Amino acid sequence: MKDLLHPISLVVAALGFLCLLRDIPARRRDPATTALAAVFLLSGLSFLFSITPMWNYLDRVLGTVNLSVPLAQSCVIALIACQQVVLTYWGSPPDIARRRARAWLGAGLAVIAGLLVLFALLTPSAPRPIDFTLYYAHDNMYAAYLTLYVTAYTIGEVLLARACWRLARSSKRTSVRVGLRVVALGATITLGYSAVRIGNVIAGAFDTSLAGWENFAWTCGDVGAMLTLIGWLVPTITDQAQSVQCRFKQHLSYYRLRRLWLAFYSEAPEIRLPIDRGDPAPRRRFRSIGFKLYRRAVEIRDGRFVIRQYLEAGVRERSEAHHSARGLSGEELNAAVTADQILAGIAARKTGERPHPDWLTDFADAGPETSQLMDDIDALLAVARHVPRQRARTPHPERASA
Template structure:
């Protein structure tokens, strides 16, 4: 059972670690993110070290029989401490969180040291990657070893389940609430593993065995661990999904503004911001879609400024009457009128004809409120959607993006 479930759990842990690793460089000053990444890495290592081929390989390489036991279980103790660090930073002020984090990590290292000492007192015999606990169940030193490990494991899972349920009730983010409840469920399931291991200690004292419960123990341990890892991933996956959606929206907005940008560029190519003097490192930054979209919006605003002095009030009035008759109103009306004003202003500039001073006007959407950067982009996109399809243009009018 162990060699069937552990590889699946290992894959889940490593995928989660890779998913979190993407955000670690940008959150170097966030101890909770670092601790959460450590949880997935340590979890993956604990599963990897317990798989029979790796168990036998480490015995040969390190020359110590069953060395995978304290290594894998040391990783489990460390990840339990790291989980408490994550919850402490999520639920407490930074000063309090730092103090409690040191205590949790200190307790974890103390338990690991105790496990190593007790393991060293065991009589080394043949490797037992499958039935290690059953084989040593009658050894007094192993009873002490298992008691220490199961006590730390059980306390860690109980604290984890309780803290997650408590934080889930307080959280205002839906993904965090769902994730924490899944973590709490996983921690609860792992208590089945604890119960069997406690039973191993008691059975050893009475010269009996719980061999028939080994499958149940490993199932509870692995299924609970997978649920815990999945629960930790839910908020991260939600954030990254929103990030991907935002990035897709930026790309669609960038190409959606192309027709409006070309309309201005065809008459006023000077609006294009030069980057030929920018160094190579800065040019790489200019390739980012966020920078390219921001740059395109600025150039369109510059184009609007260029033709502003060619806006005729008569054009605006006629356009408003026409689009009102079509049933447009509100922001859609102002966007459609602005599109007509843009084309008329560009044509007037090309002909060199300006309206009389008393006939000058503003763009119809000039009073539209935009509190966020993407609000401004949305306003420009509304105008672009009301432009007629652009005819094929000469190559010199096509912009070569950085």
């Protein structure tokens, strides 16, 4: 059962670590993110060390029989401490969180040191990657080793479940609430592993065996660990999904604004903002879709300013009457009228015919400036939907700047 479930758990831990690795550079000053990444890394190592082929490999290379036991279980104790560090930083002020985090890490190191000392006092005779606990259950030194490990493991999982349920009730983010509850559920399931290991210690004292419960122990341990890892990932995956959705919307908006931008650029190419080709910083920034979208919106606004002096009241009145007859109203009507005004203004600028000052008007969608960039983008997109595609090929601004 161990060699069946551990590889699955290892894959889950590795995927989670790679997912978090993407956010570490941007959050390198956030101890909680670093500790959470350590949880996935340590979890993956604990599963890796316990798989039979890796167990045998380490025995052969390091020359110490069954060394995978303290290596894997030291990783487990370390990740339990790191989980408490994550919760400490999530639920406490920074100064208090730092003190508590140091205490948790210190406690974890003390337990690991105790495990290593007790393991060194064992006298392992042969590799036991499958039934190590059952084989050594009657050894008094291993009973002490297992008691220390199971006690620290159980306390850590109980405290983890309690803290997650408490933080879940106070969190305002749905993804965090769901994730913490899944972590709490996983921690609760792992207590089945703890119960069997405690039973191994008691059974050893009475010269009996719990061999029939080994599959149950490994199932509880692996399933609980996988649920815990998945729970920790829920907020991160949600944030990254929202980020991907935002970038997709930005790409789509950038593409859909092209026809409106081309309408202005074909008559007023001076709206294209220059890019310093000799400075690598602006060039790197220009590759960002967010920057390119912002730049396109600014150029369109500049184009509107250029043709504003060519807007005739008669064009607006006729357009309003036409689109109102088509059933448009409200903001959609204003967007359609604005598109007609833009096309008429561009045509007037080409001929150089300015309307009489008494006949000047403003854009139909003119109103108070929006404070959010995407609100401004949405307003421009509404106008762009009513602008026909340009058939003429116009140099692309990004290529011209390359």
